[in-house]
Amino acid sequence: MTVLAVRQDGPGTTTVPGPRRRLLGLVIALVVLVVLLVLSVMIGSTSIPPSVVWDALVHSSTGIDQVAVQDYRLPRTIVGLVVGVALGLSGALIQALTRNPLADPGILGVHAGASFAVTVAVGLLGVSDVQGYMWFAFAGALVVTLMVLALGSTRQGSSPVVMVLAGVCVGAVLGGAREALQLTDPDAFDAMRSWNAGSIGGRPLEVVWPILPFLAVALVLAFVVAGPLNAMALGDELAVSHGVSLARTRVLAIIALTLLAGGATAIAGPIAFVGLMVPHVARWIAGPHQRWIFAYSVLLAPGLLLVSDILGRVVLRPGEIPVGVVTAFVGAPVLIALVRRKKASGL
Amino acid sequence: MTRTPLIAAFLGAALVLTACGGDGGDDTAEAAAPTTRSVTADNGTVQVPAAPQRVATIGNTTQPYIDLGGKPVAVTQVVESTLTKLPADQQATYKAATNVGDQEIDLEKLAGLKPDLILVQIDDAGFKAIEKQLTSIAPTVSWSLDTEWKEFADAISEAGNTSAALSQQKTQFAEKVAKIKETYGAVIKDTTFVDIARAEWSDPGTFYIADIGCSEIARDDIGLNLPEAAAGQDPLAYANLPYEQLTSLSKYDVITYPVTAAGQPTVPFAEVANLNTWKALPAVTSGRALGVFCPGNNSYGPVLQYLDSLDKALATLPAKE
Numbered sequence: 001m002t003v004l005a006v007r008q009d010g011p012g013t014t015t016v017p018g019p020r021r022r023l024l025g026l027v028i029a030l031v032v033l034v035v036l037l038v039l040s041v042m043i044g045s046t047s048i049p050p051s052v053v054w055d056a057l058v059h060s061s062t063g064i065d066q067v068a069v070q071d072y073r074l075p076r077t078i079v080g081l082v083v084g085v086a087l088g089l090s091g092a093l094i095q096a097l098t099r100n101p102l103a104d105p106g107i108l109g110v111h112a113g114a115s116f117a118v119t120v121a122v123g124l125l126g127v128s129d130v131q132g133y134m135w136f137a138f139a140g141a142l143v144v145t146l147m148v149l150a151l152g153s154t155r156q157g158s159s160p161v162v163m164v165l166a167g168v169c170v171g172a173v174l175g176g177a178r179e180a181l182q183l184t185d186p187d188a189f190d191a192m193r194s195w196n197a198g199s200i201g202g203r204p205l206e207v208v209w210p211i212l213p214f215l216a217v218a219l220v221l222a223f224v225v226a227g228p229l230n231a232m233a234l235g236d237e238l239a240v241s242h243g244v245s246l247a248r249t250r251v252l253a254i255i256a257l258t259l260l261a262g263g264a265t266a267i268a269g270p271i272a273f274v275g276l277m278v279p280h281v282a283r284w285i286a287g288p289h290q291r292w293i294f295a296y297s298v299l300l301a302p303g304l305l306l307v308s309d310i311l312g313r314v315v316l317r318p319g320e321i322p323v324g325v326v327t328a329f330v331g332a333p334v335l336i337a338l339v340r341r342k343k344a345s346g347l
Numbered sequence: 348m349t350r351t352p353l354i355a356a357f358l359g360a361a362l363v364l365t366a367c368g369g370d371g372g373d374d375t376a377e378a379a380a381p382t383t384r385s386v387t388a389d390n391g392t393v394q395v396p397a398a399p400q401r402v403a404t405i406g407n408t409t410q411p412y413i414d415l416g417g418k419p420v421a422v423t424q425v426v427e428s429t430l431t432k433l434p435a436d437q438q439a440t441y442k443a444a445t446n447v448g449d450q451e452i453d454l455e456k457l458a459g460l461k462p463d464l465i466l467v468q469i470d471d472a473g474f475k476a477i478e479k480q481l482t483s484i485a486p487t488v489s490w491s492l493d494t495e496w497k498e499f500a501d502a503i504s505e506a507g508n509t510s511a512a513l514s515q516q517k518t519q520f521a522e523k524v525a526k527i528k529e530t531y532g533a534v535i536k537d538t539t540f541v542d543i544a545r546a547e548w549s550d551p552g553t554f555y556i557a558d559i560g561c562s563e564i565a566r567d568d569i570g571l572n573l574p575e576a577a578a579g580q581d582p583l584a585y586a587n588l589p590y591e592q593l594t595s596l597s598k599y600d601v602i603t604y605p606v607t608a609a610g611q612p613t614v615p616f617a618e619v620a621n622l623n624t625w626k627a628l629p630a631v632t633s634g635r636a637l638g639v640f641c642p643g644n645n646s647y648g649p650v651l652q653y654l655d656s657l658d659k660a661l662a663t664l665p666a667k668e
Binding site: 044045046048062063064065067068070071072073193194195197199201202203313318319320322 | 548549550551552553586587588589590591592593594595597622623624626627628629
């Protein structure tokens with residue numbers, strides 16, 4: 001990783017790794033992710049021998065441990081992979097779009113919209129399970145982001161700064177409304193307490209499948225706008241002179257990141273830091289090219305999520321710590337360490 | 348707190364009106380010298396009416412008082428999931444009373460109902476915050492949340508003057524316990540049990556081992572071999588266990604789980620019952636997973652219903668080979 005990182009050779013100069021090194025780094029990240037996927041299935045809050053886990057994966061055994069692997073660990077790992085990809089890519093998109101290295105999807109109101117919608121679903125409509133309120137979360141994230149997009153658009157076009165301000169304001173209003181609802185409804189408060197922590201445990205694959213097509217569309221959109229976002233990083237005027245449609249790029253990017261972040265939040269609840277931290281690391285490794293940043297984010301983010309989840313499963317056995325809590329614990333110090341070691345990656 | 352002066356003014360006015368005897372219906376009660384008794388509770392020794400007529404129940408005292416045949420004039424909110432498990436006549440009694448609040452009690456409304464006794468079981472800090480106002484309205488008897496359920500029933504009965512009903516319930520309880528022990532003693536002697544549950548407030552993908560609540564009665568009164576936390580440790584029920592931990596239940600001969608009065612898994616637990624891991628447990632495959640209805644465990648009425656359900660469940664237990 002160190003070899004591949006962008007090197008600061010002097011004030012204002014950086015050495016960007018070549019395509020071969022970036023590709024090698026990507027292969028290494030892929031291998032690490034595969035190892036983590038295997039570990040996620042192997043390690044849990046109960047001790048199940050690797051041979052039993054392997055048996056569960058390749059045979060349709062009915063032994064209790066094998067069934068637990070198929071019933072619990074395998075779906076959890078798949079959920080972690082999907083949510084991680086979505087969070088990492090949405091973080092990379094929002095940072096590229098706003099040219100703000102501290103941006104994450106939350107500032108466009110995704111989390112606020114999802115949380116408010118889940119509170120309404122639980123508190124007012126009596127929805128009680130994850131499968132039920134995930135659609136509310138998804139719809140809430142989409143509606144609020146569209147609202148922010150509308151509020152952030154001026155006659156001169158859409159401005160990232162105005163959009164972020166609109167996101168913060170809408171988030172504050174919805175946050176207040178959500179708090180008021182929760183204070184008057186203990187059931188909603190209880191449900192939101194655990195949902196707000198962000199977890200990939202106990203989510204059946206039935207929660208993932210309906211969201212997956214949206215995420216697939218968003219994935220394609222993200223790579224479609226990667227080139228124009230590269231041009232926009234040089235400045236709007238230069239991007240326009242290269243034939244980039246600013247409005248189209250922004251709208252597509254926002255649709256993609258909203259689908260990604262909204263889908264991830266609908267499945268797992270709000271999970272902090274992954275979408276913020278991973279694109280930083282991706283930029284350090286891959287340099288300023290968005291396609292590479294996106295590709296690295298797609299591989300590194302689920303890795304971070306799975307490492308955090310594995311830690312959360314073993315440190316408090318037989319109980320667990322939700323992955324959202326662990327990513328905050330792990331992510332914050334790691335990000336601080338990285339930022340202190342290298343200059344924060346600009347955009 | 349900002350309402351305190353208003354409450355004080357209201358109470359003053361209420362006292363004046365009461366002294367004037369504006370309500371003709373109270374003449375008889377006022378004419379007769381009130382007979383009082385001393386009741387000792389967690390807030391000290393309190394002088395209460397010998398035969399209270401207008402009882403207000405706050406917090407967890409509502410259901411036990413109604414269960415003893417009491418008809419409160421004022422109640423605080425009972426959660427829907429508890430209310431629906433009460434017998435129809437008790438639900439009617441609850442609904443006939445005036446609701447004076449939930450988390451926050453409407454003290455003006457309570458004072459307006461002119462209770463002659465207030466029974467309270469809420470958290471200590473919450474009680475301290477309103478103790479003065481309550482005692483200025485009527486004699487107030489309070490118990491802490493960790494009061495053992497049988498002691499609690501005795502205390503409510505003593506304060507509320509419902510000893511006849513309590514005596515009858517205690518007799519029924521003793522008879523049912525004796526019958527279950529006698530009928531199933533041989534079967535349960537060498538059988539290991541575990542009671543698991545999942546509640547509305549459980550984290551997604553988790554369940555817990557219920558070592559408190561109704562299973563305490565099964566363990567302490569019936570003698571079922573049920574797990575419990577080590578001395579000085581938090582109850583096992585406080586730990587949310589991931590579904591993966593269902594595999595650890597393989598070591599128990601019998602698993603009991605929560606069902607509705609109709610015998611169906613409760614809504615929160617249905618998720619567990621649908622898991623393949625659950626269906627693969629030895630106790631489940633051998634027909635030794637028993638659904639038990641636990642409507643409550645803080646008074647004899649629901650406990651008697653629980654014992655009936657446990658009795659029926661144990662009757663389905665195949666003889667141990």
